[in-house]
Each structure stands twice: as C-alpha cells, then as structure tokens.
C-alpha cells in the first residue's frame with residue numbers, strides 16, 4: 845500500500861479550515877482535493893460538488909457551514925456530511941462527495957488510496 849503524506853494533523857481545526865491538495869488519477873487528470881477534521885476524526889474528499897463539478901470553497905480552505913456541522917458548496921449551497929460526504933440537502937440531489945481513503949499516524953495524515961497520487965499541496969493563507 846502506497847502511503848502519501850498529506851499534512852500534519854495540527855494543521856486542521858475541528859470544523860475549521862480544511863487543507864487543500866491536488867491529486868492525479870490513473871488517467872493523468874489533476875483533481876483538487878481536501879482534508880478536514882470533524883468529530884475528532886479526519887476525512888478527505890475530492891473537491892468536486894455533486895451538482896456541477898466545481899470546487900466547494902470560494903474562500904480557499906473554507907468548507908464548513910458556520911456551525912461547523914456540514915460541508916457547504918459556496919456556489920449554490922449544497923450541503924454534505926463531513927464524515928461520509930453524503931448529500932444532505934441543496935442541489936446535490938443525492939450525489940455525495942467522492943471520499944479518499946486516508947490514515948492518521950503519529951499526528952500525520954496519509955493518503956492510502958492507490959488510485960490517486962498527490963501532485964500538489966496548497967498552503968491556505970490564514971487571512972483568507
């Protein structure tokens with residue numbers, strides 16, 4: 845199994861800013877992705893809305909609703925469950941986010957999904 849380091853878990857706040865990175869699939873297609881912390885666990889998804897294939901965050905790294913309970917697409921407000929990626933409401937019409945398999949080890953997150961290679965990581969500006 846190919847473990848690819850994503851980010852230190854310290855860099856992710858509960859219900860707060862997510863960490864953005866790009867992955868490449870087997871066809872050489874570059875796809876944005878992100879990792880978040882929710883309910884003291886970590887989750888990663890392709891950054892692609894179920895409604896239209898755009899990135900969820902208009903302000904880079906801001907994926908959560910104000911109450912920190914759902915992931916929200918900034919374009920038309922589709923809401924997703926942070927722990928499963930399931931569509932909860934809005935115009936995602938039952939199409940959830942595609943999750944990435946990750947593993948937490950010694951305060952670090954790793955992508956363990958062999959279908960994707962990390963090609964870029966993005967530092968999100970604290971002000972943004």
Ligand code: FES
Nearest residue numbers: 893895917920922
């Ligand atoms: S593109 Fe995400 S809700 Fe429409």
